[in-house]
Amino acid sequence: MKLITRDTDYAIRALCYIMKGGHKVVSSAEMVSKLHIPRPFLRKILQVLNKKGILGSTKGLGGGFEASVPPDRIFLVDLMEIFQGPFSLNECLLRNLACPHKKNCSLKKKIDAIEQYVISQLRSIRIADLLKKRGSRRGKKKNNQN
Amino acid sequence: MKLITRDTDYAIRALCYIMKGGHKVVSSAEMVSKLHIPRPFLRKILQVLNKKGILGSTKGLGGGFEASVPPDRIFLVDLMEIFQGPFSLNECLLRNLACPHKKNCSLKKKIDAIEQYVISQLRSIRIADLLKKRGSRRGKKKNNQN
């Protein structure tokens, strides 16, 4: 079971790259070479982010993509819903009339509770959180070999 | 995103059916007619449960399947791992060397924490819990229209 698919993953990386450093406009070509993501796939992803209003784009020479939303307003759960569709961790159990518990299905209740927790956790993660280098835990690693 | 796939779902229902009531040996034909699950698919699932030691089987006329493990020893997470493979909600983010955070990826840490929670919750659900009609919460619903 995967929680995060590859396109969501790539979208996260691309957004981090665009929003980190002082870049304003970043071309897909630059991201391909830096992030090692297949070019046509990345382009497709960037176009989606553009359509969703998270990125703006400029065509032509020197063009590319830039953030149109600050990183503390982009939540992981939103990206997941864009690329992976809405959450519904169960859905399967009541679909079939044969389910012996129907509306009182205790399994559904428990799965629902888990789902709510997962969503709330994912909603607490923003791109801004992923931009912090490793700051929060001071001195966690002595040798910084980056 | 689905947390529980259909084969796991069917397995749960079949196990509940087998373990509820006083049945000892239940044929796949009986379960097909009661649970409305496609016959060949259910048979395949039952064979898996048999191989995994959760069910025992007897061939021939009057044969079928019976529980070989008590319902309070069958955990939801085990069924999910049988039919859906092991959990690894992220895995995607470190696979690629290009990940800008590598070992210190804060996203990975957060996803890991979510994963641990989900697993622990799923590990707390046993088939036995699903057999209780609606007992635990006394008087929760007055009109029992079953």
Added chain:
DNA sequence: TATAATGATACCATATCTGTATCATTTGTC
């Protein structure tokens, strides 16, 4: 021996995931 059951296994249809390929459009530079 006929029948009712499971065991084993191969196959198949569909959807999703992970891309690829192509052409059109816009924009800046010469």
Added chain:
DNA sequence: GACAAATGATACAGATATGGTATCATTATA
């Protein structure tokens, strides 16, 4: 204006997972 560099739109394709079917072998009972 021509050319090149960028994105926009869109269709296609291969791999994998999901959900299900089909077939034949084996076992047990009457």
